């Protein structure tokens with residue numbers, strides 16, 4: 014551990030809060046000074062949307078985890094005064110976005126309003142960027158001002174970690190993201206990928222699969238199938254080069270391998286154990302430890318990490334390359350702080366990073382928080398993972414997997430439990446995937 018790291022952790026432990034938030038707290042005294050520009054004063058004052066009554070719960074991140082959390086917290090305790098914060102204007106679903114790339118459903122199906130969710134479920138939605146938080150004063154700082162909390166739930170999802178594919182320079186990381194977005198973090202990336210696919214005129218279209226505990230294990234392989242289906246429909250002279258940093262297909266392996274061979278043999282070239290070591294953005298070449306691959310266009314999905322909000326607050330596990338938080342594996346709160354919880358894809362537990370996992374987990378953690386507020390304890394239950402993978406189109410045909418988790422006392426690790434895999438695709442699977450997504454959207458926004 015280097016000196017600056019040791020210093021920041023000590024400072025964190027002394028103050029019980031984030032360094033960034035600590036600085037903001039100090040600067041807050043300057044909010045009313047005449048020399049402070051109005052835009053900065055706004056950040057340093059209490060947000061207009063600040064809670065006024067009841068136990069104040071702030072949920073950071075309006076994704077699958079945060080939306081479910083806000084709804085079910087209110088369900089468990091109507092007296093909770095809940096504010097959900099997200100930087101986006103509206104919600105776009107990643108699940109089912111691959112079939113959307115292949116024109117199997119509309120963008121309307123995937124897009125939903127945070128305001129509908131908040132109005133239907135009786136909480137407040139604030140569109141703002143969360144800048145940091147201070148655990149001593151229990152404040153969350155946003156671009157719209159600060160809010161105070163009694164409970165804080167962090168559900169900010171993942172970020173890309175380009176350093177793990179040899180791109181250390183922040184400017185190069187930004188350029189790589191802008192030119193060859195991975196399509197796993199922001200809705201804008203999806204629009205860009207769809208335009209790339211539709212305008213591709215032939216040659217090599219490169220896709221990558223990261224290693225580590227990445228978001229939605231099946232989605233990069235599903236995406237390869239959907240893009241191949243489009244190229245096949247357009248009878249394009251094109252090859253999809255699928256470079257996998259893992260030694261083999263990580264999930265539904267037999268099904269995807271059959272799809273690559275039987276449906277898309279002329280389109281998909283799959284190369285496992287491709288340890289990516291760099292990307293020449295202007296020269297359009299990707300380097301691995303042993304080779305170089307020229308491409309005409311690309312979607313580069315690098316390894317991922319937990320939101321940098323967690324690292325900036327000094328609550329990450331320094332031994333974990335994915336910078337996940339130090340939390341209780343059964344109750345989700347920070348070790349030593351039962352006021353702050355981390356859920357969804359930023360969690361420390363190795364559950365599959367999926368929307369369904371985040372939804373079922375958030376229902377349980379909402380119960381944990383509601384029980385804690387009453388001085389009680391909820392009984393642990395496993396999240397459920399359910400994941401559909403589209404393989405063919407017109408009609409949409411999908412495979413699926415459902416699993417739970419159990420804690421193995423011997424190894425001290427979580428393991429899959431009661432897994433049910435359907436690795437043959439059919440139209441019933443395709444219809445089931447649409448019905449599943451409708452049910453999830455209903456739970457998070459309308460029901």
Ligand SMILES: Cc1cc2nc3c(=O)[nH]c(=O)nc-3n(C[C@H](O)[C@H](O)[C@H](O)COP(=O)(O)OP(=O)(O)OC[C@H]3O[C@@H](n4cnc5c(N)ncnc54)[C@H](O)[C@@H]3O)c2cc1C
Nearest residue numbers: 074076077078100107108143169170357358366367368369
């Ligand atoms: C292509 C694709 C296909 C997928 N398919 C499936 C599938 O079939 N089934 C399945 O179960 N899962 C699937 N997933 C995975 C699923 O999308 C994620 O696991 C899920 O979104 C995780 O939920 P989350 O709430 O943790 O994170 P997110 O949904 O990413 O939500 C995090 C939210 O936090 C907000 N945020 C982050 N930082 C800040 C900040 N500082 N201030 C304010 N707001 C902030 C973000 O804007 C975002 O809205 C797929 C993912 C992709 C990309």
